[in-house]
Amino acid sequence: xxxxxxxxxxxxxxxxxxxPMAGVADRAYRLMCIKYGAAYAxxxxxxxxxxxxxxxxxxxxxxxxxxxxPMAVQLFGSEPxxxxxxVNIVLEYKPDIIDxxxxxxxxxxxxxxxxxxxxxxxRLAGELTAxxxxxxxDVPVTVKIRSGWDINSVNAADVAxxxxxxxxxxxxxxxxxxxxxxxGTADLNVIKAVKNxxxxxxxxNGDVGSAESCIRMYEETxxxxxxxxxxxxxxxxVFREIEAYIGGEEYSPPTLEEKMNVMLEHIRLxxxxxxxxxxxxxxxxxxxxxxxxxxxxxxxxxxGRCYQLNSYAESESLAGEFVALQRSRKK
Numbered sequence: 001x002x003x004x005x006x007x008x009x010x011x012x013x014x015x016x017x018x019x020p021m022a023g024v025a026d027r028a029y030r031l032m033c034i035k036y037g038a039a040y041a042x043x044x045x046x047x048x049x050x051x052x053x054x055x056x057x058x059x060x061x062x063x064x065x066x067x068x069x070p071m072a073v074q075l076f077g078s079e080p081x082x083x084x085x086x087v088n089i090v091l092e093y094k095p096d097i098i099d100x101x102x103x104x105x106x107x108x109x110x111x112x113x114x115x116x117x118x119x120x121x122x123r124l125a126g127e128l129t130a131x132x133x134x135x136x137x138d139v140p141v142t143v144k145i146r147s148g149w150d151i152n153s154v155n156a157a158d159v160a161x162x163x164x165x166x167x168x169x170x171x172x173x174x175x176x177x178x179x180x181x182x183x184g185t186a187d188l189n190v191i192k193a194v195k196n197x198x199x200x201x202x203x204x205n206g207d208v209g210s211a212e213s214c215i216r217m218y219e220e221t222x223x224x225x226x227x228x229x230x231x232x233x234x235x236x237x238v239f240r241e242i243e244a245y246i247g248g249e250e251y252s253p254p255t256l257e258e259k260m261n262v263m264l265e266h267i268r269l270x271x272x273x274x275x276x277x278x279x280x281x282x283x284x285x286x287x288x289x290x291x292x293x294x295x296x297x298x299x300x301x302x303x304g305r306c307y308q309l310n311s312y313a314e315s316e317s318l319a320g321e322f323v324a325l326q327r328s329r330k331k
Contacts, residue, residue, distance in 0.1 A: 005201050007142060012225060017226070018034075018041040020144070024233075027065070027273055032236045032266050036238075043061055045076045046061045049082045070096040072097035074098075076100070076104060078114045078118065084134055098142070100144070102115065102146075103178075129141060143171050144173075160173070191205075192222060204223035214226045259292055266292075267282075282314075298322075
């Protein structure tokens with residue numbers, strides 16, 4: 001397996017990338033995953049129309065720091081003219097790649113004709129891609145799609161070909177239909193079909209949360225890169241695990257104590273990067289704290305308590321209690 005892939009002029013290690021996840025993969029999250037080995041990251045999705053109207057919060061989402069590179073800014077929208085204008089604005093933030101969201105299943109995005117609604121209109125997928133490519137110059141444009149709208153219209157390969165013909169430099173495929181949301185299992189055969197249909201790099205996405213599932217996706221689909229979303233919840237270590245496996249190195253999973261220390265580090269980073277008060281920023285941190293506790297004895301009760309956290313001191317105390325509980329079980 002090659003060590004790197006190229007998306008346009010951008011060189012990316014062929015291990016695993018962090019998927020764009022609205023409301024989850026903010027800068028703190030991306031930095032934690034990159035620290036533990038994510039080869040590439042994509043921003044939370046940004047409204048193409050919103051940025052054209054100078055939405056301040058939208059502009060904040062576009063910022064790219066050197067520590068996060070290589071990184072893409074992801075745009076969503078359904079109107080080529082706004083997509084083109086938005087790309088021109090986003091270029092000021094110097095992203096390595098511009099990605100177009102054609103996979104989000106959320107109703108408020110679908111109802112604007114964007115996200116996975118575009119899977120119902122392959123020609124529009126091509127028009128949006130062409131508009132972005134016109135504006136992007138030498139910055140590569142990629143698209144992220146789903147298997148299709150529903151089980152009766154699995155058309156990822158067709159949509160990918162439209163995007164490729166319009167100048168896309170790569171395509172990421174989540175192996176579920178919009179109708180599935182995040183239920184069921186990702187269909188690796190769809191990702192394989194896209195890989196066989198296009199010449200540009202294909203990024204596989206869906207149900208990867210370990211080195212084993214990552215390698216399976218590489219082997220069964222022939223994809224050029226694997227992208228991890230929900231499998232990284234409370235688990236930035238998955239990128240190190242994959243990196244070690246691919247590099248032929250031994251991997252030691254983190255101890256509970258190490259996990260809690262990383263959780264606290266993640267919360268400190270959220271607080272440091274947030275313009276909000278500590279209490280409001282802790283609201284953002286609550287779900288992350290809960291995810292780090294998944295899979296242990298008594299974790300349901302502790303996860304519930306995570307959603308009451310209002311300060312860093314409280315999270316530190318809760319992490320200590322959690323470690324003490326697990327130690328007491330071993331006696």
